[in-house]
Amino acid sequence: MMLSDVMEDYLKVIYQLQQETDDRIKTSEIADELDVTSPTVTSMLEKLEERGLIDREKYRGVTLTDEGETVALEIVRHHRLLEAYLTEHLDYDWSEVHAEADRLEHHISEDFEARVADALDQPEVDPHGSPIPSADLEPPERPDGKSVVEFTEGDVVVVEEVADHDPDILSYLSDHGVEPGVELDILEVAPFGMITARASGRDDPVSLPEDVARHVRVTQPAELEQ
Amino acid sequence: MMLSDVMEDYLKVIYQLQQETDDRIKTSEIADELDVTSPTVTSMLEKLEERGLIDREKYRGVTLTDEGETVALEIVRHHRLLEAYLTEHLDYDWSEVHAEADRLEHHISEDFEARVADALDQPEVDPHGSPIPSADLEPPERPDGKSVVEFTEGDVVVVEEVADHDPDILSYLSDHGVEPGVELDILEVAPFGMITARASGRDDPVSLPEDVARHVRVTQPAELEQ
DNA sequence: ACGCGAATTTAGAGCGGTCTAACCCTAAAT
DNA sequence: ATTTAGGGTTAGACCGCTCTAAATTCGCGT
Numbered sequence: 001m002m003l004s005d006v007m008e009d010y011l012k013v014i015y016q017l018q019q020e021t022d023d024r025i026k027t028s029e030i031a032d033e034l035d036v037t038s039p040t041v042t043s044m045l046e047k048l049e050e051r052g053l054i055d056r057e058k059y060r061g062v063t064l065t066d067e068g069e070t071v072a073l074e075i076v077r078h079h080r081l082l083e084a085y086l087t088e089h090l091d092y093d094w095s096e097v098h099a100e101a102d103r104l105e106h107h108i109s110e111d112f113e114a115r116v117a118d119a120l121d122q123p124e125v126d127p128h129g130s131p132i133p134s135a136d137l138e139p140p141e142r143p144d145g146k147s148v149v150e151f152t153e154g155d156v157v158v159v160e161e162v163a164d165h166d167p168d169i170l171s172y173l174s175d176h177g178v179e180p181g182v183e184l185d186i187l188e189v190a191p192f193g194m195i196t197a198r199a200s201g202r203d204d205p206v207s208l209p210e211d212v213a214r215h216v217r218v219t220q221p222a223e224l225e226q
Numbered sequence: 227m228m229l230s231d232v233m234e235d236y237l238k239v240i241y242q243l244q245q246e247t248d249d250r251i252k253t254s255e256i257a258d259e260l261d262v263t264s265p266t267v268t269s270m271l272e273k274l275e276e277r278g279l280i281d282r283e284k285y286r287g288v289t290l291t292d293e294g295e296t297v298a299l300e301i302v303r304h305h306r307l308l309e310a311y312l313t314e315h316l317d318y319d320w321s322e323v324h325a326e327a328d329r330l331e332h333h334i335s336e337d338f339e340a341r342v343a344d345a346l347d348q349p350e351v352d353p354h355g356s357p358i359p360s361a362d363l364e365p366p367e368r369p370d371g372k373s374v375v376e377f378t379e380g381d382v383v384v385v386e387e388v389a390d391h392d393p394d395i396l397s398y399l400s401d402h403g404v405e406p407g408v409e410l411d412i413l414e415v416a417p418f419g420m421i422t423a424r425a426s427g428r429d430d431p432v433s434l435p436e437d438v439a440r441h442v443r444v445t446q447p448a449e450l451e452q
Numbered sequence: 453a454c455g456c457g458a459a460t461t462t463a464g465a466g467c468g469g470t471c472t473a474a475c476c477c478t479a480a481a482t
Numbered sequence: 483a484t485t486t487a488g489g490g491t492t493a494g495a496c497c498g499c500t501c502t503a504a505a506t507t508c509g510c511g512t
Contacts, residue, residue: 006468006469026489027489027491028488036469036471037472038489038490039472039473039490039493041490042490043468043470043492044469058490058491059477059478059490090338090342091341099335100334100338103334103335104333104334107330107333109325109326109329111322112316112326115317115318116316118317119316230498230499232499252459254458254459254460263500264461265461266499266501267460268460269461269462269500270498270499284461285459285460285461285506285508286460286508
């Protein structure tokens with residue numbers, strides 16, 4: 001199946017939106033994500049439907065077919081492998097890799113993908129803690145943990161994933177010790193959703209506005225579960 | 227200046243054709259190289275002329291302006307740095323890197339370019355022996371040496387560059403020891419241009435059809451010059 | 453100087469991806 | 483059951499890049 005870069009982008013964002021909602025994905029959500037207008041999305045969705053990559057119910061949004069999901073997983077695998085490679089071997093900071101990976105993800109061969117995976121020893125997560133789809137492109141399990149917004153004052157959690165793409169936010173977070181693997185003491189949850197926490201081994205607290213916090217996935221250490 | 231990938235490709239091939247001919251570059255030469263029809267080339271040349279990237283005389287071919295040459299050098303730099311990086315750090319064979327570099331050359335950032343160059347310690351040639359344009363994109367000197375087709379039986383030469391892109395030809399050549407840096411004894415020049423030679427330290431001779439040989443640039447070791 | 457063959461350009465069309473403007477459907481509120 | 487606000491879709495246009503077919507120009511050979 002010969003797909004354009006643009007089609008691949010649509011499938012990727014549909015996949016990623018599907019990871020956070022369970023609902024069918026709406027035209028306008030895709031339009032927002034890709035920075036195009038809704039008529040543009042509608043016409044692309046028609047093409048993707050024709051090719052059997054999505055199921056579409058007019059006016060009600062779309063879901064990926066298995067085939068569409070496989071394509072999306074391929075792109076996501078490319079993206080996350082690239083992110084891992086860039087931080088590991090080209091000295092990029094985790095806050096910078098997203099844009100570069102976005103540029104490259106559509107343009108690497110299967111061979112390149114395999115060599116990068118080898119160089120990294122078949123990694124399972126990228127620098128943000130996001131799981132890298134396996135080479136067989138089987139849909140991965142839903143990862144452990146929940147968004148940090150579901151916890152409250154006094155909870156102690158471990159950061160698993162920071163699923164944000166904005167380099168400014170990411171470098172702010174890493175400046176304050178918020179990275180995958182770090183333990184977080186939740187100090188306060190403000191009424192408007194902002195979470196204040198302290199990373200282990202740190203003096204300075206860090207505050208996460210709600211929309212940032214929503215993308216921070218954490219687990220609770222076993223011995224502290226309620 | 228925001229150029230499309232396609233425009234960059236045109237500038238790159240004009241540059242490369244210009245390296246081998248001194249003449250103005252003809253529509254049909256570009257068409258051959260890019261595998262498109264001549265009307266397609268004509269219309270693209272009009273656009274490149276409008277943007278001041280080429281000088282065009284209708285029916286007489288084009289040359290790059292300084293600005294066009296700078297763009298071309300940027301792309302060539304990307305391409306050759308990528309080729310070097312792929313062989314050096316991702317275990318590619320020199321015969322395989324061309325296609326991958328072609329895929330990626332338009333899609334890397336200045337930052338990526340700089341990091342790759344750092345990782346390779348500012349290399350000056352790619353795995354085929356082709357000079358890598360420097361970061362300032364000044365037009366490089368014409369490299370030493372001449373095509374091996376200009377030599378005859380009994381000459382001893384050193385391979386400087388194998389400017390071919392076909393993986394089959396390249397791996398045939400490296401199987402027979404023909405690689406940059408290798409010394410070659412020219413055994414025979416057939417009337418139809420085929421050159422038979424032996425790489426130093428080898429028993430098996432190797433024959434290069436004329437169109438292959440034309441792309442093998444060599445120098446004569448100083449002590450043997452005539 | 454002329455004509456002819458080869459190459460180039462012009463003319464016009466098509467496809468992919470995008471847009472704006474206009475219209476239509478859905479779902480929620482009354 | 484009706485209305486209505488908000489989003490979705492249709493219609494029609496445009497741009498970039500490509501093509502084929504037709505017209506033009508070049509330059510060589512006589």
